[in-house]
Amino acid sequence: MKLHRNGMILAISLGVLLNPLNSSMIAVAIPSLQQAFGLPLSTVIWIVFVFYISGTIMQPIIGKSSDRIGRRRLFLFGLLLALLASIAASFAPNFGTLVAMRIAQAIGTSMTVTVGLPLVRLHITDKREHALSMISSFQSGAAAMGPFVGGMLIHWWGWSAIFYVNIPIMLVSLVLAWKWLPVEPTQTQAAESPQSQSPWQTIDLVGMLLFAIGLIVLLGSLLSGKGEAQWSALHLTGILAGLLLLVWFVWHEWNTDHPFIPLRTLTTLPSVSWIIAGFMIANVLFYALFFGYPSYLQQVIQLDSLHTGIMMLVLGLSSVAGAAMAGRAIRRYSRRLILQLAAILMLLGALLLLMIQVHSSLWISALILLLFGCSSGLGNVAMQADLMDESPASIIGVVSGLFNMARNVGGILASTLISIIAGVSFTASHFHVLAICLLGFAVIYSALLYGRNRQV
Known part of the structure; x- marks a missing residue:
């Protein structure tokens, strides 16, 4: 199959946006799910956690399997599984079925995310940073704009609509992936080799x-x-x-x-270890703001859901802009400089967050979201490019799985942190405690970045 660069990049971009989109849209659906199934918040919140936990467990396995059985196959199978799970979830007769479909959806979308970066690493050599920038823009934009999109869908068509919206995206990605993703020679070689171990034997x-x-x-x-x-x-x-x-x-x-997680291998690749650890902390910051700030705006500032969604668009659009800028800047400047800029923007945003008051102008909130969004977009692309260059081709699937696992762990830690701090609802004092925690994580991120730079 002839490799068509643009078709391949678009197929991967549409495939990888499904995971962050579905992990974010569900946040605004929780009240509707409570009402629909008659369940308390403490039960419904697990629909968020099972998505992250399932992805966290499966991504290293998917990464290891992709090195043996082929990334194209896993990408297509992941899209098909997520498509079927989304259709079934929209008709779920009870909450247990919905949770089961969310787990299947998490596994399917984790496949597309995990094999997406290795496909770029192995098959795109010209202007790779541009491809990573586009993919990261889709991911960042989907994650940050999910609540706004989900809120609109739920307002007009109910909670089932957040699963319907996946269907056209998955179908387009399936068609493009079937046509443009390359068939990897290693698939045939692995199948013909009687001595090659099945990936399931090494789980x-x-x-x-x-x-x-x-x-x-x-x-x-x-x-x-x-x-x-x-x-x-x-x-x-x-x-x-x-x-x-x-x-x-x-x-x-x-x-x-x-x-399951090759700790000894990571000790032999210190640069990769620093990148993965930094990416996890960056996602703790991003998702803590992503899940926490809407609650602050609605429960403390008393904004309505529509205006809250518009405010959160600043985070999404600035993430996309930051990723786009990173793709261009990496070709001109060093990744090290881009990561330093991302850390500075993150520290500035955390400091402003610490100083914000209930009576502060919404322009300050917009500036904070802008700083965090640009930092996330710049840092994600720079870290992905760094990871691709530092990882040996023989284990790129495993490393990609760990990298995306770090995103999920960051989301789990962030949502747990918010739940512990806020409890039932946000107050101004709760948000101040969260701001202190985020400043601490920003300092840790900067320290990890400093450690990474010492490896250069």
Whole structure:
């Protein structure tokens, strides 16, 4: 199949936007889901967590599998799975079915995200930064504009509409991917080699279970304790058990031959480790602002949902603009300079966030969102380009899976942080505490960036 650059880039861009779009639109659907299924917030909120947790678990597995069975196949299968899950979710008769479809949707969209970067790395050599810039623009824009789009859809057609909107995007991406994504020779070679191991034979089932159970127990204990406004012995036991399971997970990953997360491999690639860690912290900042600021605007400033959505468009559009600028700037300047600029913008935004008051002008809020959005767009493209150059081609799928896993972990940490701080609803004092935490994460991000630069 002849590689058509523009068709390939558009197919990948449409495929990768599905994950952030669906992880963000659901935020505005939670009240509607509570009403539709008659469930408390503490139950409905798990529809957010299962999406992140499923993606977090599956992305390293998808990355490892893609190195063996082919990225084109996984991209197409992921689109088809997400399409079927979205159709089924819109007709879900009960909340359990909806959660199951969200898990399937997370797995399918994780496939497109995880194999998208390796496809660019392996098949686009000319002006690769431009391709990464376009893909990152789709991702950033979908993530930040999801609440606005979701709010409009729910207002006119109900919560099912946030699943309908996936269908035309997935169909277009499927057609383009089928036509323009290259068939990789390694697929045939792997199939003909009797000595090649199936990727399923190297799956670290113990590591997956330790990670998933430990994370769910820890999050469940933290959120239920906060929700009940008191920490019982059961909650504290659950927190301790979750932490111990995660410590066991780290020990197991270090000592097993086929780890879920290759910790020993990462120690031999310090630059890659710095990039992944920095990307995770950057996403904690982005998603904490993304989930927290709308609540602040509505519950503290008393803006309505329409004007809140318009304000959040500043974050989305500036993320897209930052990604577009990064694609051009990387060809002219060093990635190191772009990452330093992203860190400076993030620190400035965090400092302004700390100083904001209830009576502050909305122009200050817009400036904060602009700074964070530009920082996110610039940093995402620069880190992706850095990762592609620093990663050996033989394990690019694994590294891409870890990189996208870091995005999900950042989202999990951010939403957990907001739930712990705010509880039932946001107040001005809660938001001030969140601002202090975000400034701390911005400092950590800058420190990680400094450590990365020392590797250059």
